[in-house]
Amino acid sequence: MSWPPFDSPCLTPPPADSGPLGPCMHCRVRHLAVCSVLAGEEVQALDALAGAQVLAPGTVLARQGEPRRHVYTVTRGALRLVRLSAGGRRQVAGFALPGDFVGLSGAAVHQHDIEALGETELCRFGVEAMQRLGTRFPHLQRKLLERACMELDSARDQLMALARMTPTERIADFLLRLAAQQARSGEPAASLALPMPRADIADHLGLTVETVSRCLTTLRTRGLIALPEIYRVEILDFAGLEALNPA
Structure with a gap:
């Protein structure tokens, strides 16, 4: 099976009768992703900025402390988010599965090592491009905020689980x-x-x-x-x- 090139604008080819809409509208995990709030011309704007990335098993997408230049949606496979303590202790902070948005942070650098658990497909956006989209489409910005709040709630639930x-x-x-x-x-x-x-x-x-x-x-x-x-x-x-x- 051949994969799209690194900078291809799509992950899965659209159907032949897809009309003016690009591949983002036909993404297999669109209903789970933050871009689900977009439609019509907004999706076309998203298509113009999206890129595909395919990771082999074990590939390191980013290292803790590296500049945060891209954000990603997992469309197939899974990522592992790992944080190393000052003493070198390894902690798996979480896993990113299809539909999950990775890289949403207020920090300028990555807070975790991000590693592919198996062959993994990603839809990739530059951080600045995503910020421009958020400004252009306020409902996307609200969805990003909602996702950030959900991740915070999940982290709190995890802490509670470990405690009790x-x-x-x-x-x-x-x-x-x-x-x-x-x-x-x-x-x-x-x-x-x-x-x-x-x-x-x-x-x-x-x-x-x-x-x-x-x-x-x-x-x-x-x-x-x-x-x-x-x-x-x-x-x-x-x-x-x-x-x-x-x-």
Whole structure:
């Protein structure tokens, strides 16, 4: 399969009958992305500024402390956001999945290392270009603010989870969050294809790899999940997983 060149204006070719609208209107994750608020001529303006980027597994998109020149929407695959402490300790701050917007920040430099977990497609915009679009289309600016607030709420929820949940509860909550995001993308929520290894899940949730494996086994023994493959989880009992949340 051939991929578009680095600076191609699209990620997926539009249908032959797409008319005057460009490929952004036909993007497979447009309904999840911040650009979903745009239509018609606004989408054409977006097309003119968009570029495609395809990352091989393990590629480092940006390093913590590097100047922040671009923002990205993940259209396929997944990214890992990693922060290193002053002492060199690794912390997986989060994961960016299809539809997620990456690089939204008030800082001039990247706050995390951003790495591709597998082959990953991105829709890329220059920071200044996105700022101009936000000024031109206030509803896009509002959507960006909404996304920033959602990320802040999610970070607070994660801190609360780490403070009050047992390891098994953390794993259950993590799986439910993945399932919810997968459902929004139109994929079956009950069958999770994990893009990240268990070591990343452990670093993200403040656990050890052994604890992650033990908790998954516990959930399987209780009949809440099945583990047909190392990178796949089948959720058998959503209500049972939700009941583990102490909130």
